[in-house]
Amino acid sequence: MHNLTIAELIHGLRNQEFSSVELTRHYLDRIARLDSRYNSYITVTEDIALAQAKAADERLATGDAPALCGVPIAHKDIFCTNGIRTSCGSKMLDNFIPPYDATVVENYRNAGAVMLGKVNMDEFAMGSSNESSFYGPVKNPWNTNCVPGGSSGGSAAAVAAHLAPAATATDTGGSIRQPASLCGLTGLKPTYGRVSRWGMIAFASSLDQGGPITRTAEDAAIMLNTMASFDDKDSTCVDQPLEDYTATLNDSLQGLRIGVPKEYFGEGLDPQTAERVQAAIQEFEKLGAEVKEISLPHTDLSVPAYYVIAPAECSANLSRFDGVRYGYRCEDPKDLNDLYKRSRGEGFGEEVKRRILVGSYALSAGYYDAYYRKAQQVRRLIKQDFVDAFNDVDVVMGPTATSPAFEFGAKSSDPVAMYLEDIYTIATNLAGLPGMSIPCGLVDGKPVGLQLIGNFFAEGKLLNAAHQFQQVTDHHQQTAPDID
């Protein structure tokens, strides 16, 4: 059962080939038996999962079953879950139990999905390797000496190790696409505003966006159908009509215009990775697409602009963690300043502190114009690059990451090297566009991802292209070794 896709699970449940309780128990058993290898779960919600599965079976029996009825999934521990600890990968929230559900969690609950648990992540979603989690690093199921990517490393590892058929994730600068790439999965970051951020603990509000990590593009379409919604609790949510993303999966790619930015194949890209990506793009040509080289001239400015804007926003977003109302509080504070300093000093990890400091600096009097204002100007230029590009092409394609998964410790002592890990994914967040990563081959036995970037609200187009590619290739069917 753990080798089935979401589409197959839905079919199997509806035809009563297996019950949701059986399926859920199967996954819970696997998690109990295998997750010590990967550390992908922070919290396993066994009782809730079984109760939800039982209820789902009852609904399935009556024939009145919503879209994901009985399908088990895992939630990134950044999504607040009513009554269940939501840590965001941090000591700061190790004891935090929200009294509300994130809209994403609510949407899946309403769709009948079963929650297996909360999966690991970089602390406050800050990281590209899942090494910054308070709950320890997550291991890549393809090679446990390697990182799974981040920040949604727990989501990716759990799906790659078949400890969940799909997982929710979030992407601020590549946190869905890069782990999907490193773990051989399909990951989709929707257009900014497509998925509600209510109850999704903020890292950088103008960049954060929820999305699914799955094994196939079809599963991603099914997952997005439930995840996407207009939510009046999130003012940045866009009131765009909802569509059925599975409806256009089988559209022909004849005449699809693909743009390949030359800037995405420059220095820093592993040659073998480049080769796999180029080969995948050629596959699209065989499907009838037209490929042309394009230019996104401000690409090299995206990492510097991002590392001003994201830390600036996080420096304010994380001010609420002050030891006063909830979360970690230091022992015996001697006065207010001591309470603040030690609660935050002890509650936050190193990377989080680094970004708060960088962001505070960039917003300081005398530096604001040089850093924050300038970065916002650059952000507009980067967005304009894409607006211009989408006049001529339908989908932009390139690598997701510079290389396959790297070993633990390889980049953790050099923040800049780690930040460059997101060089191809960050611009998408700055522009607010939808982006996707799908597996396109292996290098040294480790997966490599092809990135697809679409125009605003063109998720359907991306999923269609990815699905057609997966109809004629089997990269997505490759599984990590030794996952039993």
Add this chain to the structure above:
Amino acid sequence: MEWETVIGLEVHVQLATTSKIFSGASTAFGAEPNTQACAIDLAMPGTLPVPNEQAFRYAVMFGLAIEADIGKRSVFERKNYFYPDLPKGYQTTQLESPIVGPGHVEIQLADGRTKSIRIHHAHLEEDAGKSLHEDFHGMSGIDLNRAGTPLIEIVSEPDMRSAEEAVAFARKLHSIVTSLGICDGEMSQGSMRFDVNISVRPKGAEEFGTRTETKNLNSFKFMEDCIALEVERQIDLIEDGGRVIQETRLYNGDTKVARSMRSKEEANDYRYFPCPDLLPVDIDDDFIEAVRQQLPELPDARQQRFVEKYKLSDYDAGMLAADAATSHFFETTTQTCGDAKLAANWVMGEVSAHLNAEEKRITSSPVNAEMLGGLIARIKDNTISNKIAKQVFEAMWQGEGDADTIIEAKGLKQMSDTGELEKIVDDVIAANQAMLDDWLASEPDKRKKKMGGFMGPIMKATKGQANPGLVNQILAKKLNSKL
């Protein structure tokens, strides 16, 4: 040396919306601590702000009332600082693109002068919670009921030159926001709070002196006292060879003592930046026009109307028109009794004095406008004298019923029976031979005035119920017959 005072005000006005600016929690005053703070107000992780349209409407109303430009694109920013009553660690406010641009407010001074005070801008923001330092055994308590209450902060130009002007400006703002109905005006509950920027300079100087800012004054009286104290302090300091330091000060209105809170050097760097959780708010002309159409009457227009319609003096009209509730009270009284001048006198006299003594607002006056009108009607139809009317008013205030009930119950009806009054006048004249002799011996032009001496005993004999006009006629007739 002669000194000139320069004053600018920053005024925080709590908007009278039913819910908070970014959450659905209630803004009602006086609830148990932390019972009106929802997850958003507590800055729980993952919560997001949603703007309250009513707050925008109120801010636009204020902007139109002071003839300001309305910011078509209004941007919220985060003002970052740590304090336990600021749950998010930043205040959501406006800086570069406020909702209300430059405008002006006209003030009237006691000597009849008017002056225009320029408004630099007014912006929307959220209020913080309250830190409670008593009753927690050396610790502090936090009440977040107020956190997220919508405010407009009105920032004036430094156009005021005396405490009188500053207070007149503050009162005028109070009058405007209460007339608009966008603020309840309850100063004691913190609905309006004033930060006063004060500097002094030699008279005639062009440049401003170094200013200090005294924060959070919540009464006109405190503001007046505080300005006097601070101006004196600054002048003494400079005349003694010192210099004023730019600092934030606190003034305790009860003890009348001011102290420094922090100097400019210690000031925070608030690291403002646009709030990424809130999109810029575009306000279109249709919205502004719709608000303009529904704008209630403003104090200046109302004053003008009172002068024209009720023939009141500028001063009386201004006093009554300043407050919407008082205006309404006056107009209802006038309608009931048919005499605007008398109604104005009673509202500004007895009613106002009683309210002040008991620190009550006119909306909770025990004597309502209809009751007052009923009382004045009895004066006009000579049922009672002015003097008796005050006695009746007092009884009404004590809750003894309306004017007619009290007049009837206490037998206060004016004596107008000519026969009876003639007898009493005769008796009094007979009983005061010395006064009569004196009157008869007086110069003819002094006699009218001296006649007044008989009034006291006559009124005493009638227990004050004699109709004074009638008594005068009878007395004149009787005395003249003795010449």
